[in-house]
Amino acid sequence: MRVTDLLLEEFLSYGVQKEPHKVSKPLLRRMEDGRVLTWSTEEDDYLCTLQEVFEHVSPHLGFNIELKFDDNIIYPSVNLNRALQAVLQVVFQYAGNRPLFFSTFQPDAARITRELQSVYPVLFLTEGGTAKHDDTRRNSLDNAIHVCQEYDLHGVVSEVRGVLKNPSAILKAQESNLAILTYGQLK
Incomplete structure (x- = not known):
């Protein structure tokens, strides 16, 4: 799914979670050649809204x-x-x-x-x-x-x-x- 197709609650359910007991969905990234890979970073933090930023x-x-x-x-x-x-x-x-x-x-x-x-x-x-x-x-x-x-x-x-x-x-x-x-x- 595209980010723009997600409701806010769905979007925030991906990746690291604010509450440690919540199960998260993996973040994936589609490459230019069509491959889909797990999104990995050196340091992860939870997703947030523009308001929170x-x-x-x-x-x-x-x-x-x-x-x-x-x-x-x-x-x-x-x-x-x-x-x-x-x-x-x-x-x-x-x-x-x-x-x-x-x-x-x-x-x-x-x-x-x-x-x-x-x-x-x-x-x-x-x-x-x-x-x-x-x-x-x-x-x-x-x-x-x-x-x-x-x-x-x-x-x-x-x-x-x-x-x-x-x-x-x-x-x-x-x-x-x-x-x-x-x-x-x-x-």
């Missing part, structure tokens, strides 16, 4: 809230809107004055998040042309900058190889008053 993490610590959606699903706007409103409700109620921004690889989720609120920056995540997607808005750094301009987003977060492959995009982003951040192994 806001309540227990220092209010001085900033957050990048990545809004994740399945690459292989075309989401109707009403479904994206419902999911994003649920996240925003928790953010507005519990985030306080901590610095935070939203980021997502899903262009329509970025647009809707921006339409639903103007308090926090919204950045568009991209692989910068290092991978191909059915949604052409995701297939280059130039396309990502165009998405930001069209949807009045605050900037782009690109895989660093995408920026190295297209360094002129930095100037293009700056001229559009967009932040440009990078992630990836080469950083």
Whole structure:
């Protein structure tokens, strides 16, 4: 099952449990090649809600809230809107004055998040042309900058190889008053 298909109680039943007597369900991870493996980490802790994170993490610590959606699903706007409103409700109620921004690889989720609120920056995540997607808005750094301009987003977060492959995009982003951040192994 996808995380998005689980009710909260089902989600919290996976992995390490808060109450030691509770039996947990194993966490699994589907690899790109289709294999399903047991999720293993060096240190495990129980799953929690965004509300709990806001309540227990220092209010001085900033957050990048990545809004994740399945690459292989075309989401109707009403479904994206419902999911994003649920996240925003928790953010507005519990985030306080901590610095935070939203980021997502899903262009329509970025647009809707921006339409639903103007308090926090919204950045568009991209692989910068290092991978191909059915949604052409995701297939280059130039396309990502165009998405930001069209949807009045605050900037782009690109895989660093995408920026190295297209360094002129930095100037293009700056001229559009967009932040440009990078992630990836080469950083």
